Amino acid sequence: MVFIPEELLRIARICYQCGECTGSCPLRRVSKFNPRDILYELATRGIDDDIMRWRWQCLICENCYNVCPQGVDFPSLIMELRSNEHEPVSEDLVAHRVLSQIAYFMTRFDKGVPVDFKGETDDNSEYGYFPGCLDYLDLFMDVGVNFHEIGDYALMLLNRIGIKPKLLDLKCCGHDVLFQGNLKVFQQLVSYNERKIKELGIKKLIVSCAEGYLMFRRYYKLEGVEVIHIAELLSERLHFPDAERVHNHAIKVAYHDPCALKRYKLYEEPRKAIKNSGAKLVELAHTRDSALCCGVSGMMNCNDTAKALRVLRLAEAEAKDVDILITTCPKCLSHFNCLKHEHEQGSESNYKFEIMDLVVFLGRLARQELTEADKNRR
Ligand code: SF4
Ligand code: SF4
Ligand code: SF4
Known part of the structure; x- marks a missing residue:
């Protein structure tokens, strides 16, 4: 006992x-x-x-x-x-173990991870943008997603609404190692990141990733720093001209609530940002407090049960006949696209819709890239 x-x-x-x-x-x-x-x-x-x-x-x-x-x-x-008073997860249950190993490796050096995204930045800004693990996902997830462009579009959209943030070269936020019960590594990552954010004088910490948002808000001690999900800013400040809104209404989208945004009930901001674009937003059968999970949490238990959950969730999007399923979590994006990619490599894909991050969706609309691509696809 x-x-x-x-x-x-x-x-x-x-x-x-x-x-x-x-x-x-x-x-x-x-x-x-x-x-x-x-x-x-x-x-x-x-x-x-x-x-x-x-x-x-x-x-x-x-x-x-x-x-x-x-x-x-x-x-x-x-x-x-799951805390270390007991024992961390067995390695057999962890998918893409290299990602947790990298998080551990980061604790060996007193240095953050260099970041490089397209857009205007300002080293003196009180706004800091932390892109999270995008480049690592590109390296190790072969699921047909360009993760790096999430950071590019996030920065482009921040510039559009008048924010030139400082790009933050922090270490991993620690989400997966915490969920995997590796409290020691988590605390080392947290203490570096907390110190760095303070030293840089950041007062508003912007993230585009749901898990990063949860970590910084719930598990970090960031006195005097406001943690902001980019959807909160875009829902208030990103506006589209009427002509574009009318044009965009031809695109039917649904929004998948990531589990990591449920603790703080960040439900309406992404929806408002989508609606402001003019795109037609429909709701999946399970939303907000009762949204179904993408199946893999903390990169653990990628198995038949997890796959069955993904099938259920994507069936909800299919039932609504959407063009695009949008989310705000790169992990949900990877797990859903993994299933879609698997189908596409078979004889025929069940999933005719795209699965896309919110900032990529809004960024492409703002650059008028998406409507053309979408017209071609349909
Ligand atoms: S929902 Fe009911 S059964 Fe479940 S924890 Fe709450 S009181 Fe217990
Ligand atoms: S609903 Fe089920 S999977 Fe979700 S937190 Fe509760 S017990 Fe865990
Ligand atoms: S669903 Fe795909 S991307 Fe997600 S953990 Fe499993 S294999 Fe990796």
Whole structure:
């Protein structure tokens, strides 16, 4: 039996076993994973081998927390169970292990990772833009996505709304190593990044990545620094001329809410930014608090269950006959496009729509690149 902290027991004991969490759980749709049973077991028997195994399966998607009438924060409980007081995830469960190895490697040097994106920057700006792991995804993910262009378009759009940020050459934000239970590496990354952001005098930290947003807002101590997702700025300041809005209305899009934006309920800003462009936005069957996950969380458990979840989610986009599925998370982008790419390499693709990051979508519209490409495709 493993020692169970009092706080975890308290969380488990306020659960009155109504089952709402299990009903809302994306994993439950494709497996026997059952948060209600896990809580019952925790409260009555403590931490056993089953719980130690299940803690790596939860997607930390927040759906259960969003519906629980008792406010049971199951995702936080799972994160606690993953902490180093127990043990990090077994390497067998981690996909693209090289990405976590790179994060570890970064802790060996007192230096951030150089960044180079097209656009105007200002080293004296109070705005800092952190592009995240885009270039590493390009190196190690062969899923038909150009990740680097997310940073190029983000910078181009920031310039359009009058912001010339400082480009931040930080280390990895630490999302995946934290989710994988490697607290020691995570804390080393955090302490370098916190120090660097302070030294550079950044007051407004802009990210275009959902996971980076979650990390900086929830897990970093950045006193006096406002963490901003780029969708928040674009929804307020990026406007399209009426003629372009009319033209753009021919494009039908849906928005996939990444799990990492659910804790702070950043739901309306990306939608507003899309609507401002004139594009026709339709909603998937599950959205916002109850959106389905892309299936792979923290680069763990890329298996048949995860694939089944991706199939479910892309079927929701297919059912709406969209031209483009938009998201704000490079990881969702990679996992969804991985499935699409796999189909395209077979005889015929089921998925006729594109899957694109929000800033790439808006950037292409702003440059009037997308409508032509889209016309050609249809
Ligand atoms: S929804 Fe909340 S109270 Fe109901 S079973 Fe789940 S954790 Fe317990
Ligand atoms: S966080 Fe998501 S995957 Fe984990 S138990 Fe809750 S609903 Fe299920
Ligand atoms: S779904 Fe594809 S991109 Fe995502 S972890 Fe699995 S293999 Fe990698």
